Amino acid sequence: MAQKNLPMREAVRAALHEEMVRDDRVFVMGEEVGAWQGTHRVTRGFLEEFGARRVRDTPISEMAIAGVAVGAAMAGLRPVAEIMTINFAFLAFDAIINHAAKIHYMFNGQFTVPLVIRAASGWGDQATATHSHTPEPIFAHFPGLYVACPSTPADAKGMLKAAIRDENPVLFTESIGLYRKPGPVPEEDDYVLPIGVSDVKREGSDVTLVSYAQGVDWSLQAAKQLADEGIEAEVIDLRWLRPLDLEPVFESFKKTNRCVVVEESLPHFSFGSEIAAQIQEHMFDYMDAPIKRVSAMDVPLPYAREIELMALPNAQKVVDAVKEIV
Amino acid sequence: MAQKNLPMREAVRAALHEEMVRDDRVFVMGEEVGAWQGTHRVTRGFLEEFGARRVRDTPISEMAIAGVAVGAAMAGLRPVAEIMTINFAFLAFDAIINHAAKIHYMFNGQFTVPLVIRAASGWGDQATATHSHTPEPIFAHFPGLYVACPSTPADAKGMLKAAIRDENPVLFTESIGLYRKPGPVPEEDDYVLPIGVSDVKREGSDVTLVSYAQGVDWSLQAAKQLADEGIEAEVIDLRWLRPLDLEPVFESFKKTNRCVVVEESLPHFSFGSEIAAQIQEHMFDYMDAPIKRVSAMDVPLPYAREIELMALPNAQKVVDAVKEIV
Amino acid sequence: MTMQSVTLDKQRLLDWYRQIVLIRKFETKCDELYREKRITGVYLHLYSGHEAVGVGSVAALRQDDHVITAYRDHGIALARGMDPNRAMAEMMGKRTGVSGGKGGSMHLASRELNFWGGYAIVAGHLPLAAGIALKERYTDTDNVVLCLLGDGSSNNGYFHESLNMSAVWDLPVVWLIENNFVGMGTRIEDSSGQTELVKRAIAYGMKEGPRVDGQNVIEVYDAVSEAIDYARKHGPVLMEALTYRYKGHGVSDKQFDEREDLRHELEDWEANKDPINILGSILRAQDSDIEPELTRIAAEADAVVAEAVEYAENSPAPTYDDLINNIYVG
Amino acid sequence: MTMQSVTLDKQRLLDWYRQIVLIRKFETKCDELYREKRITGVYLHLYSGHEAVGVGSVAALRQDDHVITAYRDHGIALARGMDPNRAMAEMMGKRTGVSGGKGGSMHLASRELNFWGGYAIVAGHLPLAAGIALKERYTDTDNVVLCLLGDGSSNNGYFHESLNMSAVWDLPVVWLIENNFVGMGTRIEDSSGQTELVKRAIAYGMKEGPRVDGQNVIEVYDAVSEAIDYARKHGPVLMEALTYRYKGHGVSDKQFDEREDLRHELEDWEANKDPINILGSILRAQDSDIEPELTRIAAEADAVVAEAVEYAENSPAPTYDDLINNIYVG
Ligand SMILES: Cc1ncc(C[n+]2csc(CCOP(=O)(O)OP(=O)(O)O)c2C)c(N)n1
Ligand SMILES: Cc1ncc(C[n+]2csc(CCOP(=O)(O)OP(=O)(O)O)c2C)c(N)n1
């Protein structure tokens, strides 16, 4: 299969572009997606190519961006609404949780909401407390929504195409820390990945690392470092926080009996909590050590680079956590 | 100490009343708190007694209710803002998470936000999907905020008084299912409970039940039923999801070696996840069985009574879960 | 007054009369059923007093136009032609209800009728209305969306963002505020800096529609027809219908019984501005022999309501399968 | 024009000139430092072009009045009297910064100066402004809050809810829109149905203030003084200052370099409507011997900026203790 080396944001762009070419119902709306060419340049050139009908700059109105997209989706379009960064999705929380995610159920299937909300997620560039969230697990708490969190350009492409073609609302998050990182991306038009399927990104027999998005990157770096010391880590990328596919995690755990969960987000009531809870529940007899969690520190993110970096997870912290249990 | 038998909403009212009498800076604002006497009658009579300066009816503007209260708190007042039900706090998510909880940190302590946001929480009366949330764990995910979830009228009184007197922002949730349930409430004016301290609501040696708010009720009912069958459950009421005080849980677990977490809310990325994750992490050597979780089903809540009740946790489900592990 | 006054079309007036009477009787029955605990749950918001707004405005729509509203939705549902049996079954939480018993009284909807539902989050349906209108603009039809909302809702952020976006994008929406001067127990002057709500159109450079007498179905019909016509051709319109809520906010709430002044206000509206009386008088003035027909209409409405109750009561409750269905498509 | 024109008070004009020049030079330096990676991070929004708005409006405040703004906050901070050393230290993320290096350029604040900070969530500071004003009403003072915001922000739900609540409660806020006709890359006509933003006051029954030339500090001062006077006595005012953003939205963004028409627009503002030139001309017209003084002011500003950079660079970075401090009080 033909491949091209692309950074993740170009992979996202390619997916979006292909889907817009394929299906006239697909359109983008959001702040700065048009004339400005996209805050993260994902929709670069779209306004020129597809015109203002399908590339819609919006006011700074997150409630309406999400809510109008819900209505358009119900009515038969396939909106891809961009919330510039996921921090601003807090302003659209009601539209996403109480409308996008509930309408299909509440009216007993009379309406569908084939909507994708794209949002750049993450921290690490001194964006400070209000602009440094990775709240994917918070959104994944609620049934009715899918939550996608790709870790590679190829996955980003295949998952976004799946999200756009699916009949359900999807929150599609894109790690800012991964946007510029290149990787091989299949060129064919029908590179559509299944929804809710995890991926083993590296095989190993000594410890299972479970993560998503940027956490996968740290996990792979850590795995490399650990391999030098004779510890073989299996790295599982969940890719979707909803639907959550833990089968490969359980399978892996049966052989490794040890697990570290790696998350970009805050530690409490979070991703790591859920994964650890499920492993101990379903794999109790296989546990040789407690499940460890590597998360951001439980602080609002500060501006100064030095202390911001202290607060964040990284490969070394993963290595250290692994060494506590193997 | 003199006590009075009061339902929880009267206990909340008493706390609020005492604090308003004590401190002129304390005032209430929110939808229907004044002329209508409070949606849940918590502020009954307040407008007449304290006047429109201190009892402020607002427009249906949740972003502003929370945000204006943040500003007033920064400036030196002690607002008790009522969000009619916690469902509508989704509209105030940004004001609560990105403003109330972050401002003290972001400006390095220059400002404080001595704010209480009260919200009725829960489901069970066919309020349907958008009006049936118990998202306390979601709010507790974020540092900078305290989250209070009392289970008895006495706790409600002591905790609310603590929340109002504290310098930090507190989300104070009141279980709709407990509002009418009476219990003994200390009458003295200085009944102020410490923030972030759990409470053992029942002692027992065979299994530890960990919960908060209405879950404590089900746990106690279950404990009674279990006692008839010779199983003694210890029931721990965390009372605060932030700060989270797990010491008594760990102490209890050392003797019971078994735990069921009981939560009013949805199962994933939630309360039970965090408690289970921490117990397995810190109490690994004491675990005789996996930690079980009893939660609401992973569905948007439907209207019809029959199926709504199926979706909800209850004492029987707690009993069943305990029996799986003892 | 208007471009297409229908005052002389007797059949049409009689049909509106039938609808208004049916809505009133349907809801009076709901109230009764609630007090008898045959309809249960915490929320049930009656449209009584507002009927002419719903009937007159929905009548101005074509079949391929759209309508959406808040939780006070029974009247709109029936005006749009929803089967009363299935509406009542929904109130009772039955499997045969329009939303399978999963939505309840606040969430009636019918996809076939282009009635996009009632919504319980105040003003949460406004962006949906704009989104549905966007689909029509996008696909280059001339269909229009009628979005009903309360006066209280117009103070919510959703209102501002949705109306502004509809203006920037010239979306075909008629924003129709049912101004009953109150949201729950808060009077409009205590919640809105601007109490003449159509003036808010200025904030969006939007066409400012009229404030119309919401108790006179003909006036509502004419004014909404004009607004729809404008929306079809140009873009959004903001208008108001002045009306009154006869019952408490929800059936479990008290009305204003503690306030003398408001009790008198209510009595005045019921006595002098009731939509049934107003339309009845017009019909009687046109045709002095019409009384038997009006009586027959009332009797038929009673029968329809009785049948709806029977249908609903004999319908099965949803099952576990229903509980776990339709969370996701497929 | 106005109630208290100060055109003749030379000392005052010179002080404003000093402030405007200082802000311009301070930020030009910040831009440079950013390109040299001595200021790091992703966000740094320059006030260049807007200076007369900040200086003129803040000058109209008393010490016990309040001011609050968005992320484009350096100019407001300096106009309110913030120590440039500590402002620069904040930009560089130093422990000696006004926010201890934890807030960065978007979150300058000084409690003592009643400068309540810059805020990075668009329009998120509007309810805060209303809340601070509520405290003043509540405690029966006559202090006023000046809240600056962008044109783009006025399309956000926070704007609607905050302005309406301020109107219903007669809060002493002057809502001052710095209308630079753009939010990031979106022009006002593409984001606001109503482009004459003061008209939005009508939606709240609020006092509609003027649209003032934001490049002329005297006009800004006079108009804001009048608005503040009104707010002190009565309640909120919505007004606009028309201004222009010289640099990209943030220093890491491009300006409009791809759009010819906008490049010309920018050149026109820089050449003909620059706040330094405008005030300089007024001063020169008043006093033909003033040139040396203006030159001295510019040189002093250079020195202040140089000292600020040195102070900041020699300041220590925050430590782990700072990271975990101030999450909660106590
Ligand atoms: C966001 C939100 N806040 C509060 C409520 C509670 N609530 C339900 S209806 C209502 C009043 C609405 O008033 P109005 O819009 O005038 O409609 P009316 O009930 O008069 O028809 C309120 C406050 C809600 N459902 N949603
Ligand atoms: C709620 C929210 N949405 C989006 C953004 C991203 N953003 C930052 S500034 C800005 C433009 C604001 O424009 P305007 O209010 O006109 O202020 P200006 O930058 O022109 O001073 C946007 C969209 C944000 N910070 N917050």
Ligand SMILES: [Mg+2]
């Ligand atoms: Mg109303």
Ligand SMILES: [Mg+2]
């Ligand atoms: Mg602007």
